[in-house]
Amino acid sequence: MYDANRMASQALVLSPQHRKIVGAVAGAGALSRADVARALGLSRSRLSPEIASLLESGVLTTETFGPSTGGRPGALLSVGGPEVAVLAGVDVDADRVSVALTTLANRPVADHQLEMPAATDPKGTLDAAAELLERSLAPGHGPLVGIGVSIAADIDPATTRPMTPQTMPAWSGLPVAEFFADRFDARTFIDNDVNVLALAEAAAPGADARLGRSFLMLKLSSGLGCGIVVEGAVFRGSDGFAGDIGHICVDPDDDTRCACGNRGCLDAIAGEPAIVRDAQAIVDAGDSPLLAELLASEGRLSLELIGRASELGDPAIGSLLRETGNRIGYVLAGVVSFFNPSSVVVSSALRGGEDILLSAIRELVYQRAVPTSTRHLQVVGSGAGPHAGAEGAAVLAGRGFLGTAGTVAQARPSARHAVAAVTSRR
Ligand SMILES: [Zn+2]
Secondary structure, X not given: OOOHHHHHHOXXXXXXXXXXXXXXXXXXXXXXXXXXXXXXXXXXXXXXXXXXXXXXXXXXXXXXXXXXXOOOEEEEEEEOOOOOOEEXXXXXXXXXXXXXXXXXXXXXXXXXXXXXXXXXXXXXXXXXXXXXXXXXXXXXOOOEEEEEEXXXXXXXXXXXXXXXXXXXXXXXXXXXHHHHHHXXXXXXXXXXXXXXXXXXXXXXXXXXXXXXXXXXXXXXXOOEEEEEEEOOEEOOXXXXXXOOHHHOEXXXXXXXXXXXXXXXXXXXXXXXXXXXXXXXXXXXXXXXXXXXXXXXHHOOOOHHHHHHHHHOOOHHHHXXXXXXXXXXXXXXXXXXXXXXXXXXXXXXXXXXXXXXXXXXHHHHHHHHOOHHHHOOOEEEEOOOOOOHHHHHHHHHHHHHHHOOOEEOXXXXXXXXXXXXXXXEOO
């Protein structure tokens, strides 16, 4: 059982200046003293005592690298390991829950995952997540200083609670962040799954060079969501709901009714239920013996199965995905012209079948967006692994702890479960 009293007794307290220093070093992986001074706009002499105290407490360590220009080895600063402090990320998906434990610099310490009917069993899922997190914590670890939660739902910034999630209605209004804050006596930050995925991409090693500093993260699942990264930080809009690309109209003459009540929304035309419905029609018409065979052995039509049929070269499913990609590309073209991102990163459960979707998206975006905004644009698949949701949530926890998460819903531990959506600014 997690002993919050023991952990609280060894809480890690950092001054605002120390948080900035640790944030700069953690974000880069390792930095020289001169780089830290430059990043924070401070003189090295002002920085020196601050760094000395962080080294003394073990929050920072030095790594020695090859000889620098003077012939002496250059010492780089990095953030200490799990003995200093740990962060946790929890990812709640419709059919599984995942937990990641990382260092303050978001180096993985432990990962656990459990398949379960999370969509319909919130209480069982929260208890399972808490157990996985307890199992991850070891006696040698420093205090748990922050928890991040990723969930497939919009978050009400005023209450920190999920709002009417389409795929997981049972979670609507539940005190998810409060549950973790209270159980682990740690500040808990919560955001929707697409923003967390965007954060995971932005924080991955080499992301700046690979994706640029301002990019879009598009997730295709039951609906379409878009995470917006501006200069390395997630942009959430004035009320916390930016990126709702799924309800942009693709075709005003399309009769398909969307969950929002309108017709012709991207969600209704290119979300998973629409793709599954169209693939089922193809199977029923006898136009895809391959998918029919896969369906007979798996029993349920899903994006993953459709992706597999496409990867195996099924022409009818290939053209369905091409059409879907064109529809998504049609909307994205407008968004790209407006936002001028360096990259659009696409994530879906299609896996090997994603190539056709990507090239169809590219085709429409390059055709319809203004040439000035596509000159350096790349549309790429996500390199995120199976733990990206939980690891991204741990990044959210780290940024929340260090005060660089921007405006994000947060629950603080307290005897009376006091909760506030706070604004923590850099
Ligand atoms: Zn809609």
